[in-house]
Amino acid sequence: MVRSTFAGFSVAQLAMSASQTALNVVGQNVANINTSGYTRQRLDLQSVSPAGHSMTNSRYTISVGQGVMATGVSQIRDPFLDIQYRNQLAEVGTVDAMDTILDRIGDVFDETSTSKISSALNEVVAQLENMSRPDTAGQNTYDTLVRSAMETLLNLFHESAKDITDMKAEFVDRIVGTETQKIDSYLNDILELNQSIKNSQVLGNPALELMDQRNALIDELATYFPISVTYEETNMGGNIKVDTLKITFQDENGTSYTLIDDNKRGTVSVESTKGMPPLTVTITEAGADPTNPDIHNVTNIIGEGVLKGYVDMLNEAGVYDGSDTKGIGFYENYFNSFVDTFAKELNRINGADDDPELALFETSDGSDTFTAANIRISEKWMSGQIHITTTTEQGPTGDNASAYENVQRMINAIISDDQTFTAVNGNTQSQVFKGTFLEAYTFLQNTQATERSSTSSILTNRLTVLNQIADSKDSVAGVNLDEEVMSMMQYQQSYNAAARLMTALDEALDTLINNTGVVGR
Secondary structure, eight states, X not given: OOOOTTHHHHHHHHHHHHHHHHHHHXXXXXXXXTOTTOOOEEEEEEEXXXXXXXXXXXXXXXXXXXXXXXXXXXXXXXXXXXXXXXXXXXXXXXXXXXXXXXXXXXXXXXXXXXXXXXXXXHHHHHHHHHHHSTTTTTOHHHHHXXXXXXXXXXXXXXXXXXXHHHHHHHHHHIIIIIIHHHHHHHHHHHHHHHHHHHHHHHTTOOOHHHXXXXXXXXXXXXXXXXXXXXXXXXXXXXXXXXXXXXXXXXXXXXXXXXXXXXXXXXXXXXXXXXXXXXXXXXXXXXXXXXXXXXXXEOTTOOOSSHHHHHHHHHHOOGGGTTXXXXXXXXXXXXXXHHHHHHHXXXXXXXXXXXXXXXXXXXXXXXXXXXXXXXXXXXHHHHTTXXXXXXXXXXXXXXXXXXXXXXXHHHHHXXXXXXXXXXXXXTTEEEEEEEEOHHHHHHHHHHHHHHHHHHHHHHHHHHHHHHHHHXXXXXXXXXXXXXXXXXXXXXXXXXXXXXXXXXHHHXXXXXXXXXXXXXXXX
């Protein structure tokens, strides 16, 4: 086949067109250098192969390509880094949620900025010591002062119990309400973007900016639980192909649940009983029969993510329920155990085991177990019908051998005698702590501080890894001004060279037409 005289002009024109389009892409990148979530774009080029044939072809016939063709504009992303980044987002989300709750637990039992339970316990001891002195023993005034100190302590118990209840209600409301709504919103927005992207691709628009919006939403969704994202190419007919998106959640057992499948979506629900723990997390897969959906309970097998952190901290109680997480339940149960032991021990010392009428404390709900919420001063002590038993020993003639030895027993019970605090889980009883009441309360604070320190350290490490992955991701997908300037210069030179080629071809054609003599003239 004889190559067309004007084929060279077509090659030059295609080269100029490709260079111009490439400059437009560079301009788009530079314009969005500060746009959050923007992914660097590039022009996809393809060489146009020689076409046609000739009966006169020989091995000396040289076939030359017919230029360059711009086949589309694509994003520069590394799928492996996207997977790493989203997995790390879920891990960060877990620890961040746990750290948030531990911080609030610390506020409940904080003793650094306010005089609370430790100080109140010391005040009780101080009043008991005043009562135990030989010159003041048995005086009703000091009994009243001790009772007043006890009332202050019990008020702090009630305040802490209310703070714990309010904290649980707050986080349950946040998860069941705000966080679940966010998840639902992300799924809805992704579904809408899927349709918009498909519509644009059908019309020949790659919809890369819409894909950036969708990727940002997928990253937000990945903070809540581990997800896997896959893309499939679907032929719409007429040589039109579009990408369909599928998002799945995989639990700790390896079971996958489809959350997004092209134009179908599933649901993630979090429910509680009367606004309090425990929480239940369920998933209904995309495409499920709306009249009889298969609802999957994934509460204890979420794996990682914000939901995992919040649910574990609200549902689990460490040694008290045999779980691995010292959630709010651990601190609440231990604090109630502390109150129960404190009340029963002082009641015992006052003689309530032999005569229940001598009980200093009683429960407001009539139960046998004291908690920080139900403990109160007994009505008989409040009304002055009973007092602190100052002595239980008798002298040789029947009188009291000591005026204050039983008060001293109470003092020792608080500041020096070891108490054992246990946790019962089914048929298993475990010792949580052994020590004085003052040491026991300090243990509660130290446990929270240790857990918070550990969680904060893990969070810092995971954020460091996340930032490293983000930097690697940005180095691939982000816009680098130096690279774009170099590309701009390269495409500009390419455009100038293509224009010069067209000029050279024009000069050659002019010589051929106007300056070549006619044969035989």
